[in-house]
Amino acid sequence: MPDKALACELPDFHDIEQAAARIRPYVRQTPVLQDVALNDSLGCQFLIKCENLQGGGAFKLRGASNAVARLREQGSGGDVATHSSGNHGAALAMAARLDGRQAHVVMPENASAFKIAAVRQQGGKVYFCPATQAGREAGMEALLQLGYTAIPPYDHFDIIAGQGTACLELLQQVPDITTVITPVGGGGLIGGTALVASHMGVVSVGAEPEGAADTACSLAGGKRVTEVEADTIADGLRALVGVRNFALIQQLVERVITVSDAEIRQAMIDIFRHFRLLVEPSSAVVLAAARQQPEHFRGRKIAAIISGGNITPEDWIKTSQWERNASGSAMIE
């Protein structure tokens, strides 16, 4: 378990169970799928938990709904603010709107157009910042000066508890899972996942892009690095891992596998081939990790959390660099 000094700021399994009950009216129970041909090619049973089919197209609605519901329980009104590459911002805007609040969202200037539009469609106000950790934090600080309540995207008790409900739901849906693979960006999803998994005796593994491998680097050095110059197609995983999040990962996650953008591209195409799902590059890292290091998974019943599907068909084609040959057969299994 997390060390004592930090434990007071970290959710535990019970908090995640409470979050699940709290957010039930606002989120979808997402499906779990598998494909025989994919299982055969990986040498393991590889289930996907489809949070890309969550409301708003990403798991982020879980954490945002939990955080806003907690504010309401505490009688805390008023506007909320965050920084986000997009999915958390849109989820917070959606949760805030349902609760009669305004959300203010600082977004990096290189955020995807699709995600910027999603925040606005949910009624969120968008503010652009330089695409660095410092830029995000400065933008956020400016909003907090205005008196808004901060709901940061991952380094937050209620956010981590909310994101953990995806893994809780998964392990309730499917028995006998030995290992859960989760994308690692800021660490909200893997933090909550690792809490649930460890409580239930399941191994937790992370998957991170090589171009934003600050968590793998922090683990190797035994200390959280504080700057990352992200260069990866996985736009949802460019953020620096949070303090609470790193503490959870360090203590509860067995390993973090880093994958190249080329491996991510191939995994995007493979997920379409096997499941007919368009997923974000940030989601495809989980399959890329299983392909790269099959020795950790062989013969087991693995589940991977597909974190989001907020990518247009055009951007999916560009990002995956997929080219159909004359027969279209490159796509098909």
Added chain:
Amino acid sequence: MPDKALACELPDFHDIEQAAARIRPYVRQTPVLQDVALNDSLGCQFLIKCENLQGGGAFKLRGASNAVARLREQGSGGDVATHSSGNHGAALAMAARLDGRQAHVVMPENASAFKIAAVRQQGGKVYFCPATQAGREAGMEALLQLGYTAIPPYDHFDIIAGQGTACLELLQQVPDITTVITPVGGGGLIGGTALVASHMGVVSVGAEPEGAADTACSLAGGKRVTEVEADTIADGLRALVGVRNFALIQQLVERVITVSDAEIRQAMIDIFRHFRLLVEPSSAVVLAAARQQPEHFRGRKIAAIISGGNITPEDWIKTSQWERNASGSAMIE
């Protein structure tokens, strides 16, 4: 219930229950999803049964698996043959391969490249024919001369029973559904669906493209028409409704709503906006129908069967004629 003369050739609810047990090892239980914003815009609860996430990307695996398993039970070996716009062909090839058989598939020369490739990837042999009902039947006849066993795509006892398992599973997954909307092409899916729905006191409605409205025309005339000149983007619904299928529709389906290609295009985009799913135009007819005639559905709990997702992102963009504006906001709800 169907009239006596035909009843001997038609499956009943019990046959569909048996089919469900028979095919369980070969098919996925597909998820049922809904979206609050879509429900609000339609004025009803609109659930989608995601057979686009079935193995092979379409409900067709249900019927094909049932038909092949029945051959095995009967000790009937050897090659199987069919005609198909693609999804049934690929499903039959997959089911045949798993059973150690060869599948031969007659396809219209205007079949989608994606679907042709899918048949071949499953080990099926493809034969092209003119894109007419007569062309399909002549091609099929030539194959039967070679001694292969016919597993036609819809006008077949075991196929109808197999396709009916999608609705059976749906009604077991979700209580209190009042109405099921199903695409109408050859009528395999709606035939099986109507059998299950009527047995369980649920209303059955069909959705058919205006450009291949032979079923609506047959219903209006009280007699099955025997030729259709199909002109619609819904490539999976161009076939003429089958004899058994029309008998079931005539007696068990409340109405068949015809929709334009423009309405289908809009529904494809709406399904992506609300669920992040790329679906075939043949699937989108169900939402187009609910949008066009909301008076039949208002205030009810409706389920629509999304029949397939076998379309590439490129073809989806072309077929839906979707253009993203600068912000991407056309896509987003």
